[in-house]
Amino acid sequence: MPTAPLFREDFYLATAEAVVTVVHENGAIELDQTCFYATSGGQPGDTGFLERADGSRIPLGVTRHGADKSIILHQPLEGTPAPIVGEKLTLHVDWPRRYKLMRMHTACHLLSVVCPFPITGAAVGEEESRVDFDMSETIDAHRVTEDLMRLVRENHPVFLQWITDEELAENPGIVKSKNVRPPVGLGRVSLVCIGQDSSVDSQPCGGTHVSETQEVGAIHIAKIEKKGKENRRFRIRFGEAPSI
Numbered sequence: 001m002p003t004a005p006l007f008r009e010d011f012y013l014a015t016a017e018a019v020v021t022v023v024h025e026n027g028a029i030e031l032d033q034t035c036f037y038a039t040s041g042g043q044p045g046d047t048g049f050l051e052r053a054d055g056s057r058i059p060l061g062v063t064r065h066g067a068d069k070s071i072i073l074h075q076p077l078e079g080t081p082a083p084i085v086g087e088k089l090t091l092h093v094d095w096p097r098r099y100k101l102m103r104m105h106t107a108c109h110l111l112s113v114v115c116p117f118p119i120t121g122a123a124v125g126e127e128e129s130r131v132d133f134d135m136s137e138t139i140d141a142h143r144v145t146e147d148l149m150r151l152v153r154e155n156h157p158v159f160l161q162w163i164t165d166e167e168l169a170e171n172p173g174i175v176k177s178k179n180v181r182p183p184v185g186l187g188r189v190s191l192v193c194i195g196q197d198s199s200v201d202s203q204p205c206g207g208t209h210v211s212e213t214q215e216v217g218a219i220h221i222a223k224i225e226k227k228g229k230e231n232r233r234f235r236i237r238f239g240e241a242p243s244i
Contacts, residue, residue: 002070004033004233005181008190011069014095028066028073029058035091038072042122043105043207046085046151049199050074050083051090058083098208100126102239103216106158106209107148107236109192110216111178113149113201115139119177120231123190124207127223129236136230141221144234148219153168155214156195161202162188167203176203 001021006013013035022030029050035040039045040235045063052058059077066073076082083089105124108131112119121132168174192209194200220241226231 001030001032002034003031003072003121005072006033006035006037007037010035010135011211011234014093014098016091018089018091020085020089023082023085024073026075027078028075029079030066030071030073031084031089031091034063034072034074035093036060036072036074037208039064040069041205041207042108043101043124046093048094050076051092052083056081058089073107076183087178097126099210100239102208102210103238104129104236105207106213107152107216109203109205109209110148110151110213111144111221111234111236112203113151113194114144115234121233122177127238130231130233131236132227132231134230135232137143137232139232140222141224142241144224145220148221149233151194151200152168152213152216152219155212156200157212158192158194158209159211161191161198162193164188174203 006016016035018031018033020029022031032184036046036048047060049060058080060074061077062075063074065071096121101124108122108129110125111131115133117133118129120134123130165187189204190206191202192205193202194213217234217238218240219238221234222237223235227233
C-alpha cells in the first residue's frame with residue numbers, strides 16, 4: 001500500500017509515529033506514513049532509526065523507493081531484529097545530516113539561478129554537491145560564489161506550490177533539468193519557489209529544502225570542471241571561499 005510522505009508537507013519534520021504495513025524478506029520495512037526522505041532526484045535518502053515501544057532501536061542504513069514512487073522502503077542495518085506488521089514505531093530522522101542536505105539542495109537551486117543553463121546532472125552531498133550544466137561559456141568561480149552569497153544574504157523565502165501533472169505537461173519550460181524529468185503519476189508535482197511570489201526561481205522538485213536562503217550559510221564554488229565540449233561541472237562546498 002502507498003506510504004504517506006510526510007516530508008513533502010513539512011521539510012522540518014524529524015520525528016513521527018507510523019505503523020508497519022509490510023516487512024520484506026530482505027528486511028526492508030514499509031510504513032503507513034514516514035518523515036524519511038527516499039533517495040531521488042540527486043538527493044540521498046535519509047538515515048536514522050525506528051524506535052520500538054520497549055525503547056529498542058532499529059537503525060536504518062538507507063531509505064529508497066520501491067516498485068514506484070508511492071512505495072518507500074526503510075532498510076535496517078544488517079543483523080537488526082525485524083518489527084512485525086501492525087507494530088507502531090516512532091521514527092527519528094538523523095536531523096543534522098538531513099539539514100545539511102536541505103541546505104545543499106537549496107544551494108543547488110540558487111546555482112541554477114546564477115547559471116541559467118540547462119542542467120545535465122546533479123548530486124547533493126553533505127559537504128559537497130555538484131551540478132552539471134549544458135554550457136560552453138567560460139565563467140569565473142569567484143564571481144559565481146559572490147552571486148550565490150548575495151542571494152543567500154538577501155534571505156529570500158523558500159516555499160512550495162503544487163501543480164497538477166497536467167499543468168506540468170502544459171508548461172514543460174519550467175523544467176530546468178535536461179535529462180531528468182520531475183516525478184509524475186501521483187497526481188500533483190511540487191514546485192520549489194524562491195523569493196516573494198517566486199521572483200527568484202520556481203522549478204519542479206521533490207527534494208527537501210530550507211525555508212529561507214540565509215539558512216544555506218556560507219558556500220562557495222570549489223571548482224568548475226570541463227566535462228566535454230559543452231558541459232561544465234560546478235562543485236559547491238560549505239564554508240568561505242579560499243583566498244586567491
